[in-house]
Amino acid sequence: MRSLLWGRGVSALGDGLWFTIWALYFTRILGLSPVTVGAGMAVASAVGMAAAVPLGAFADRAGTRSVLVVVTLVRAAAMAGYPAVRGTWSFLAVTILFTALATGGTAVRTALVTGLVADPACRMRVLAQQRVAQHVGYAVGAGLGALVLTADAPWAYTLAIAGNVVSFLVLAGTTLLVPAPAAVPARRSGARAVLGDRPYLCVAGVTAVLSLCWAMLSAGLPLWLSGSTRLPLGLGGIVVVLSSVGIAVFQVPFARFGRTTTRAARTAVVSGVLLAASCLLLATTSGGAGAGAVTVVVLAAVLHVVGELSYVAANWGLSVRLMREEAKGAYQGASEAATATVQMVGPGVFTLAIGGLGAWGWVLVAGVFLVAVAPIPRLARWAARTREPAAMLGDRAGDAS
Structure with missing residues (x-):
């Protein structure tokens, strides 16, 4: 569980960094209109909500650890694709891939923790520790994001995106360090x-x-x-x-x-x-x-x-x-x-x-x-x-x- 804790903290640092800068990056660096950005984020969020249950059900069959690793790597690849965005459609494709998997990824992470920890009291404690690591990472990432906004230069935004990609790779690596939970036979589709x-x-x-x-x-x-x-x-x-x-x-x-x-x-x-x-x-x-x-x-x-x-x-x-x-x-x-x-x-x-x-x-x-x-x-x-x-x-x- 310590591996997951460190991975969550590092990935949250990347999240805090990204959430601090994304609005200005999309509008000032990529040159997208606020309407396009808002519509794209809304569509991506809707897709994420619709995909959360099917993704979670797939993780029940294929294994929560392996699915969480794949989701994390896909989101890393999507984040790395932002510098290549050249218009509305490429922005929408990358944003749907990156944002839509966030909701389902959170669900799979919780399922992984509950699959590794059976005792109810321990489950609650581990989930709480994950949230603490998340908030500490957010705070540090937001501080780094403030530095990026202060520089307000293309190279600074690109460096921040690269850092976020690295944070996802760290999360994927630490997830691979934990054992795969034992499968529970399902009586019907999740x-x-x-x-x-x-x-x-x-x-x-x-x-x-x-x-x-x-x-x-x-x-x-x-x-x-x-x-x-x-x-x-x-x-x-x-x-x-x-x-x-x-x-x-x-x-x-x-x-x-x-x-x-x-x-x-x-x-x-x-x-x-x-x-x-x-x-x-x-x-x-x-x-x-x-x-x-x-x-x-x-x-x-x-x-x-x-x-x-x-x-x-x-x-x-x-x-x-x-x-x-x-x-x-x-x-x-x-x-x-x-x-x-x-x-x-x-x-x-x-x-x-x-x-x-x-x-x-x-x-x-x-x-x-x-x-x-x-x-x-x-x-x-x-x-x-x-x-x-x-x-x-x-x-x-x-x-x-």
């Missing part, structure tokens, strides 16, 4: 199994709504600070740093709240309540300025990071504990597709809500969080009743401990 599993899909769908918390920081807060308060815009950056530090320090301890289905469902409810409270606090800073308003924003940020930590732990607990062991990839693909769908519409939700309704937009989003989490415990119990008896007994034993 894709058909998960797409016919209504209880799991319902749980995954409503839990994914909590991933709006990410767009809340990236889109909602900057819009709010700039348009509805007299607070410094740099406060948004401080909040992001606070969130990143909180995740790095507390994600592993929070993983214990997702060890069982019942505990994960309760944690999801707590997450929704905390995120809603954070939204309502931000609504009170309308027109605000000075130390008092800053204090309220920081308090809202603290509630947000605890809500995010709770959401991630709950999502792991529900998506992993309720999946069919013989179709790990397909089930994780469905979970990731649900999350990717919410992430795709998230910026638009906050742009319309905060930009159009002001403080009432925060109230509306708070209501969305509360409505989403209300049925999760009941849906989780429904899903648990449809699992194998042995899994249900293990879940009750875990709750008792």
Whole structure:
């Protein structure tokens, strides 16, 4: 698992570097219009969501380790192809290949971890460690990206792309160092199994709504600070740093709240309540300025990071504990597709809500969080009743401990 941890950290460094520079690279260096870039990214994201379950199901049959290595190498090749882009169609081809495999790749990685680690508590801890490594890598990569943007020269962007390609190759190499998980005989197609599993899909769908918390920081807060308060815009950056530090320090301890289905469902409810409270606090800073308003924003940020930590732990607990062991990839693909769908519409939700309704937009989003989490415990119990008896007994034993 240490090999996967190092590989995830290095690849996240490349991700952080790329996510910091891609918008300017596409428009300033490749000369593409913002409309072309936006449309291309939207199409690639849609393809990724549609491909997540089939890719996960294929990984269940062909082996999660080998499929993850191939996906990583294909994404490396796609990244290396960006300097050769010469127009809309070549941009679309490379972007679909690179971006569309991201969602399915995340699902296959989770399936690989759960295939290597059987104990539920250890699974949650390893997944949390992976996320910590991811955020540390993102932070370092974003810092390197800032240097690239400062240079703002073709050679700097090309060097950054080469570095990202190397990060993918490191991830592929470290993945090859882990053993291949033992195959679990499947009774039917993994894709058909998960797409016919209504209880799991319902749980995954409503839990994914909590991933709006990410767009809340990236889109909602900057819009709010700039348009509805007299607070410094740099406060948004401080909040992001606070969130990143909180995740790095507390994600592993929070993983214990997702060890069982019942505990994960309760944690999801707590997450929704905390995120809603954070939204309502931000609504009170309308027109605000000075130390008092800053204090309220920081308090809202603290509630947000605890809500995010709770959401991630709950999502792991529900998506992993309720999946069919013989179709790990397909089930994780469905979970990731649900999350990717919410992430795709998230910026638009906050742009319309905060930009159009002001403080009432925060109230509306708070209501969305509360409505989403209300049925999760009941849906989780429904899903648990449809699992194998042995899994249900293990879940009750875990709750008792």
